[in-house]
Amino acid sequence: MLIAGGVMVALAFALEAAFSPPYWVHLVVLTPVMVGLIAGMLRPFKGLLIAAQFVNDAGEGRPEA
Numbered sequence: 001m002l003i004a005g006g007v008m009v010a011l012a013f014a015l016e017a018a019f020s021p022p023y024w025v026h027l028v029v030l031t032p033v034m035v036g037l038i039a040g041m042l043r044p045f046k047g048l049l050i051a052a053q054f055v056n057d058a059g060e061g062r063p064e065a
Contacts, residue, residue, distance in 0.1 A: 004037040 012030060015021065021029075052058075 001038060001041070004034065004041060007037060008034055 008030060011033060012026060015026060015029065019025075
């Protein structure tokens with residue numbers, strides 16, 4: 001989610017530089033963008049994690065004894 005954080009900071013700086021709105025406008029504008037970015041990135045990153053498990057032949061954890 002570090003990618004979404006970088007995008008959000010860039011958008012917040014751009015919004016502030018272009019319009020200098022009050023803080024509540026940042027909240028109203030950037031919250032739906034943040035939720036959309038994070039929700040949009042969940043599925044691809046979940047796919048990457050599952051693919052990495054498959055490539056590395058991951059299995060269930062077993063206690064060492």
